[in-house]
Amino acid sequence: MSRPAELASDSPPRWSELSATGRRVLLDLLVHGPRSRIRIAERLGLSRASLTRVARELVDSGLILPGDMLASASRGRPAEELHLRPQAAHFVGVKVTAERVYAVVTDLAATVVDELSIALDSPTETNVVGAVVDATRTLMARHANVSALGVGLAADVLRRTGEPLVASSPLLGWSAPVPLARLLTDLVGLPVTIANDVHALTAAHHWFGSGVNHRSVVVYGVGAGIGCGVVIDDELVQGAHGRSGRVGHTRVGRTGRECSNGHTDCVHSFVSMPAIEANAGVAPGEYALALDRARAAEGRERDAFAAAAYALGTAVAETVDLLDPELVSLMGEGLDMLDVDPAAFEEGLVAHLEQVPRSDVRLDRPPFAFGLYARGAAATAIREVLSA
Ligand SMILES: [Zn+2]
Incomplete structure (x- = not known):
């Protein structure tokens, strides 16, 4: 562009x-x-x-x-x-994954007007900072009036006192707290906002997606992992330590792959593209192959998607029981289980709703593109300059 x-x-x-x-x-x-x-x-x-x-x-x-x-x-x-x-005004939004840094430029209305991505050899702190700085500088050279940078990543972002810290990110292999905002501000000369990627997606969805005009929304982001963002009374719930929305280790009561905590029966055992690959018996990275097979015939691959759908239904039911939101939006690149076996999702949902009629649960599955994560990060930067 x-x-x-x-x-x-x-x-x-x-x-x-x-x-x-x-x-x-x-x-x-x-x-x-x-x-x-x-x-x-x-x-x-x-x-x-x-x-x-x-x-x-x-x-x-x-x-x-x-x-x-x-x-x-x-x-x-x-x-x-x-x-x-x-x-x-323009804003740069960046989504960091273990493989790539995806960057977009949005205008003040959060419409994406430019984008690029940079591959990472490995997601070390140094590599990620370098790639985010390169992406931001390139986009600032193309768009003269950039006001701020927002970065979203699969991590806990502690923001209770002082500067925001990336506490840890198992997906990126980061364990020590990283002052990412300060590192980036010094290098790009812009105000920088750091957010958990699904929280950023949720904030943007609440402002600009089907979440508009809803005071309470729960967003699920399903892909390489599973994350959850919560809006209550029009406010994004950060939690006391930036850790709200953890649903991944809820027990589902079936047997799947072992999660990082040693469970074989939690949401992480089933929901996420790597979990589906493991349960389907294909090699890591062969999600598309597992999906093709699941669509073609009964068998282990179909079972893996069905179990994922059931587990996601269970997780959604838990948040509905806890929060009673007006809307639950299912987003992410790893939601094929809903097409492969929608009945299994409904089964997991209904089995775990506690005295909540199914008709009271409003679900939607908004059109999703991976760029929405980076746009969400830009939206957090817009939110920051408007609330400062
Ligand atoms: Zn677990």
């Missing part, structure tokens, strides 16, 4: 100078789209006068435009309507 020429001379907005009310108005437009001044004032409990003042501030900083100043004004947008100006 090429850089839109009109943006070349833009510089990032001065976020730190923005008023608290300005941030709230911007966030409302970001999540809910263009609105009339009257609706915004009502929703945010602002007087007409203070909204006028804030709207002027946001227009002056180039972050929003009144409807009559849009390029599409010929279609008759009223001046009363306020619109985000998406090109006013």
Whole structure:
């Protein structure tokens, strides 16, 4: 994708100078789209006068435009309507996996406008930092007004006191706490936000996906592992130590591969692409082969997908019992079990719901692309500059 020429001379907005009310108005437009001044004032409990003042501030900083100043004004947008100006700022979002670093650039509306990926020889701390810095610098050279960097990875991110620390990441083989945000800030010269990847996916889903307009949402991310993100009362639940949403070692009551804790009957024994490969009897990395065989005929491969579907249903039931969310969204690149054996998922779900009618459980499976993880990381950076 090429850089839109009109943006070349833009510089990032001065976020730190923005008023608290300005941030709230911007966030409302970001999540809910263009609105009339009257609706915004009502929703945010602002007087007409203070909204006028804030709207002027946001227009002056180039972050929003009144409807009559849009390029599409010929279609008759009223001046009363306020619109985000998406090109006013860009954000870099990065998803780190054990094999690659995936990076995207989004505009202020969290629309992806550019992307790239860099292979990792091994996911050591040094290699990951180097690849994230390379990716960010390359994208900053293409997009002149980058405001912040967000990084998502399969790890606990401790943010209770002081700077956020990546506590540990079994998937990357990191055990000691890593001050990743500080390391990256020093090298790229941007504010940096670090988040658990599924938490980032969840935050973005709540703002921009089918989670919009739901005050409580649970998101499952299933792929190389299984993660869970929780939104309650419109807030992402981080937990006291950044560890909320751990569902992977819930016991399922069947026998599968041994997990890292030595269980053979937990969610990790069945749900995740490596677990399915192991239970299907194919070599690591041959998930696609196992899937082809499972679709073609009965047998061990089909059983592995069925057991994964049952275990995922069990995990979903546990969070529904605990949290009673309005919506559960199933996301990730490893959800083929739902197509191979949807009945097994329902069986695991219904067997573990506690006095909850199945009809009260709202599930969806939004369209998924792997880039949503990196976009989620960018969304956490947007959230950070708007809440600072
Ligand atoms: Zn386990």
